[in-house]
Amino acid sequence: MSDKVLRARVLTFFERPDSLDDESCYAFWEDGAVVTDGGRIAWRGNFSDLPEAYRTLPVTDHRPGILMPGFIDTHAHFAQMGVIASYGAQLLDWLHGYTFVQEALFEDEAHAQSIAACYLDEILRHGVTTSVVYGTSHKTAMDAFFAEAEARGLCMIAGKVLMDRNAPGNLLDTSQSGYDDSRRLIDTWHGRGRLHYAVTPRFAITCSEAQLDLAGTLMRETPDVFLQTHLCENRSEIEETARLFPGARDYLDVYESNGLLGPRSLFGHCIHLEPRERTALKESRSVAVFCPTSNLFLGSGLFDYETLTESGVRVALATDVGAGTSYSMLATASEAYKVSQLCGYSLNPLESFYLLTLGNARALSMEDRIGALEAGSDADLIVVDSQATSAMRTRMQSSSSLTDELFVLQTLGDDRCIAATYIAGERLK
Ligand SMILES: [Zn+2]
Numbered sequence: 001m002s003d004k005v006l007r008a009r010v011l012t013f014f015e016r017p018d019s020l021d022d023e024s025c026y027a028f029w030e031d032g033a034v035v036t037d038g039g040r041i042a043w044r045g046n047f048s049d050l051p052e053a054y055r056t057l058p059v060t061d062h063r064p065g066i067l068m069p070g071f072i073d074t075h076a077h078f079a080q081m082g083v084i085a086s087y088g089a090q091l092l093d094w095l096h097g098y099t100f101v102q103e104a105l106f107e108d109e110a111h112a113q114s115i116a117a118c119y120l121d122e123i124l125r126h127g128v129t130t131s132v133v134y135g136t137s138h139k140t141a142m143d144a145f146f147a148e149a150e151a152r153g154l155c156m157i158a159g160k161v162l163m164d165r166n167a168p169g170n171l172l173d174t175s176q177s178g179y180d181d182s183r184r185l186i187d188t189w190h191g192r193g194r195l196h197y198a199v200t201p202r203f204a205i206t207c208s209e210a211q212l213d214l215a216g217t218l219m220r221e222t223p224d225v226f227l228q229t230h231l232c233e234n235r236s237e238i239e240e241t242a243r244l245f246p247g248a249r250d251y252l253d254v255y256e257s258n259g260l261l262g263p264r265s266l267f268g269h270c271i272h273l274e275p276r277e278r279t280a281l282k283e284s285r286s287v288a289v290f291c292p293t294s295n296l297f298l299g300s301g302l303f304d305y306e307t308l309t310e311s312g313v314r315v316a317l318a319t320d321v322g323a324g325t326s327y328s329m330l331a332t333a334s335e336a337y338k339v340s341q342l343c344g345y346s347l348n349p350l351e352s353f354y355l356l357t358l359g360n361a362r363a364l365s366m367e368d369r370i371g372a373l374e375a376g377s378d379a380d381l382i383v384v385d386s387q388a389t390s391a392m393r394t395r396m397q398s399s400s401s402l403t404d405e406l407f408v409l410q411t412l413g414d415d416r417c418i419a420a421t422y423i424a425g426e427r428l429k
Contacts, residue, residue, distance in 0.1 A: 003037045004425070005059040007047050008067035008383055010034060011402075012373035013358040017350035020403050025350065028402055033059075034067060036379040039153075039424035044373045065383040065419045066405075068353070069371050070129025071329040072360035073319050075228065075268045075289045077134040078119040078145060078158075079103050079112075080322030091234040091298050092205075094323065100168050103136040103161075107170070112141035116148040124152070124428050126327045127418035129380035130361075130370055132228060132266060132318070133158035134200055137171050139181040146189040153193070153424050155370055155378065157226055159200035160185055164211045167202075175210040182218055190225060194378070194424075198226035198266070203233075204241045204254045216259035226264045226364070229255065231288075232277065233269035234300045252277040261286045263365060268320060269294075270308070271301040282312045287363045291320035292335035298323050305336070306345035316363035317355045329356045330413040337410070349406040379425035384409060388416040 010032030017025040035043040035054045043051060082105070083098040106112045123131055135142040135158060142160045149156040162178040163171060173181065182199060190197035199218045201207045207215070219227055232238055232251050241251050248254045252273075255261060261284035270281070270288035281288055290303045309315050318324070319332050326332060333352040340347040351359075361371020369378050386409050387393045395412060399405050409417060421429035 003035065003042070003054075003057050005050065005054060005057045006034045006036065006062060006067055006381065006422075007059050008032060008034075008062035008065050010044060010373065011066050011068045011353070012044070013354045014372070016354055016359060017348065020348050020350065022350065025354065031063070032067070034373055034379070034381065036422070036425035039379055039426075041373055041375055041377045041379050043375060062383045062420060064387070065385045067381055067383050069357040069361075069373060070380040070382050070421065070423075071127050071356045072364070072371060073123065073128045073131040073329060074266060074287070074316040074360050074363055075291055075318035076131050076321045076324070078116055079106050079134070079136045079141065081115055081119055081122075082322075084322035085325065089298070090236070091300060091323075092236055092240070094298060099322075100171055104168065104170050106136040106138050106141040109140045109144055112136075112138065113144040113148065116141075116145040120148055120152055120154065122327050124421050124423070125418065126329065126415045127382040127384070127421055128327070128329060129382070129421065129423060130155045130157070130366075132198060132226070132364070134202075134228065135160050137161045137163050137173050137178075139185060142185050143188070146185075146195055149195060150193055152428065153426070155194040155366075155380065157196040157198050157364065159198035159226075159228065162199070162201040162211055162215060163206040164208050166206050175208055175214050178211055179214040179218065186218070186222055186225060190222065196226060197222075198228045200227075201229050201260075203230040203237070204251065205237065205244060209245075209258075212254065212258040212260065219259065219262070224264070226266065227260050227262070228266045229260070229268065231255070231267040231270050232272045233295075234298070235272065238272060250274050250277050252280055256280060256284075266316065266363070268318070269300065269303070271295060271303050278308065278311050278313060285314060287314045287316050289316045289318050290336060291318045291324055292339045293326050293332055294320035294324035295339065296335060297325050302339050302342050304343050305340050305347060306343060314363055316360050326414075328414050330410045330417065333410040349403050349410060352410055353406050379422060381422040382418055383420040384413075385417050385419040386413070388413070388419070392417075
């Protein structure tokens with residue numbers, strides 16, 4: 001963790017931008033610098049203003065790359081690397097035809113360890129430095145995932161899937177074994193280094209009332225764990241949930257009545273919400289997670305970003321690999337733009353890059369550690385190159401503003417644009 005100066009064009013956000021002209025929401029230094037010290041950010045600003053104390057440190061010059069906080073992915077399934085890009089299914093068929101078959105392989109701890117390593121290396125190549133991850137129903141697969149994350153020094157949030165019905169027998173836990181395994185994983189990994197646990201009921205269809213009740217118990221026992229699950233993704237899923245929970249007011253009520261809403265609760269998809277559900281998400285300060293590549297790929301529907309944000313619901317952006325089709329948060333932002341276009345809203349590129357960094361950090365209530373370049377924050381950083389391909393170089397010849405450059409990056413960019421990834425100040429790409 002040696003101290004160093006990273007010289008680059010430097011970008012960091014302070015607030016959610018409300019327009020393309022909103023220059024108060026971010027800082028951008030055309031010739032900037034970030035000083036890292038012991039894995040944290042010690043200083044950032046104009047290179048020419050570098051304090052005397054740092055002037056003898058080694059300098060890495062990343063110009064004309066843009067140095068910014070590492071991207072944050074708020075919903076992904078590491079065990080689905082083997083089924084990403086699988087043809088021809090909507091949600092429920094996709095789960096039974098592809099996902100459950102693949103997830104059964106994770107009973108083998110060596111397999112789980114190998115895919116966990118592969119997943120983490122892949123996201124680091126894409127400039128994703130924190131991810132919120134679903135495992136499988138196997139405790140040992142989660143132990144393997146956390147161990148691989150710890151070995152890389154990563155800030156990760158993850159949890160074992162709870163699933164005690166309506167899935168193949170070899171993948172089911174019981175409400176009690178699911179509780180016990182989650183409890184042991186929390187005791188071992190939550191708060192260890194930079195790791196955090198998320199209680200992870202897969203979704204209402206695969207969880208009995210008893211299992212959801214015990215998920216609520218886990219959250220009450222350890223109030224700073226996260227919760228992650230799926231909500232209102234697909235019409236058939238919503239109908240089946242209503243059939244399984246005839247007493248519930250709506251889909252969200254299945255979770256709400258078991259105490260699963262709150263500021264650390266992340267609900268993937270939230271496409272087909274009733275007005276009451278929107279209000280309950282807002283009032284509980286729960287987070288709706290927008291997964292555009294997945295929603296398009298499975299034909300699930302269009303996430304109404306404008307309505308949700310204007311109603312005061314906290315929103316985050318995510319890949320949902322492997323129903324999501326890209327590990328790249330740039331591609332994810334690009335698809336979020338297109339989905340929003342279909343809803344009549346032009347998501348502006350400042351807002352996209354805010355979401356990929358500070359916005360997603362705020363959705364995780366972790367903005368004091370990640371998502372912004374502030375003194376004392378963890379030095380999880382990336383350098384983004386908007387001229388990584390010949391097509392981008394050609395397009396950039398007619399670009400004259402930061403907002404246009406960011407839009408080119410999200411629309412044409414991919415892992416080739418991630419010139420460097422730093423974790424706690426150490427370069428991993
Ligand atoms: Zn998912």
